[in-house]
Amino acid sequence: MATRSVSQEAKDIHLATRMIHLGARLQVLQAETSLSYERLARLYREVRQESPPKGMLPFSVDWFTTWLPNIHATIFYSIYQYMSLCTSLPKGEALVESYRLYLEQASAGRLEGAGDEPVLSFTRAWVLVRFFESEMMQMAQCASCQGNFVAHAQALTNGFVCGICKPPPRAGKTQASRVIRKKKKRARSGQNDHVQ
Ligand SMILES: [Zn+2]
Known part of the structure; x- marks a missing residue:
């Protein structure tokens, strides 16, 4: 984790943001980026102004x-x-x-x-x-x-x-x-x- 590059993290945040706009669930973001669950959940709330949906x-x-x-x-x-x-x-x-x-x-x-x-x-x-x-x-x-x-x-x-x-x-x-x-x-x- 400590060696992950800042530019890769920036790319992941950008990709996750676009996916959230299109309606992606957290499980999708977890699979397609290397961001932690906590960071993705925070990003989700920032973008959509609501908590990510739970469930299967x-x-x-x-x-x-x-x-x-x-x-x-x-x-x-x-x-x-x-x-x-x-x-x-x-x-x-x-x-x-x-x-x-x-x-x-x-x-x-x-x-x-x-x-x-x-x-x-x-x-x-x-x-x-x-x-x-x-x-x-x-x-x-x-x-x-x-x-x-x-x-x-x-x-x-x-x-x-x-x-x-x-x-x-x-x-x-x-x-x-x-x-x-x-x-x-x-x-x-x-x-x-x-x-x-
Ligand atoms: Zn046909």
């Missing part, structure tokens, strides 16, 4: 294979893969830059679920990268559109069809669209009242 990280592999999360996870991981292959950014930096690009894509493309809270949180994105590193997940090619999508490592990928080519029957029925449908229904019944 979201560790479910299955979450990434459900319809909407799978599309978001796939967009993020494709950007991250490209960043890792085509730039010399260290992992932490590549994560931050990829996640920022994902957020831009998710809101610019008006992706479903792109509300105030992104479907894929920064911590989930980090967990996803860990799953790939430990070979619990892989990319599988869609037999219909040939795009590559996040999938279980053990899943049979022959004849795999992605969630965009074959959305589930209830896809698109978000809370927002339910609210719009209700409003339309109310407006219609209002009109009928006038006619009668």
Whole structure:
């Protein structure tokens, strides 16, 4: 600890600050920097003006294979893969830059679920990268559109069809669209009242 350079510490603080802004949990910061738990917790409180949340990280592999999360996870991981292959950014930096690009894509493309809270949180994105590193997940090619999508490592990928080519029957029925449908229904019944 005593021999750690000041410039490395400055880099770690800068990286941790950017990750906190993106919503990273303390466990993520501990894994990606060499700063102590106490210093990270203090930094977290300074940046967000609140205590870091406690509790377990979201560790479910299955979450990434459900319809909407799978599309978001796939967009993020494709950007991250490209960043890792085509730039010399260290992992932490590549994560931050990829996640920022994902957020831009998710809101610019008006992706479903792109509300105030992104479907894929920064911590989930980090967990996803860990799953790939430990070979619990892989990319599988869609037999219909040939795009590559996040999938279980053990899943049979022959004849795999992605969630965009074959959305589930209830896809698109978000809370927002339910609210719009209700409003339309109310407006219609209002009109009928006038006619009668
Ligand atoms: Zn497809």
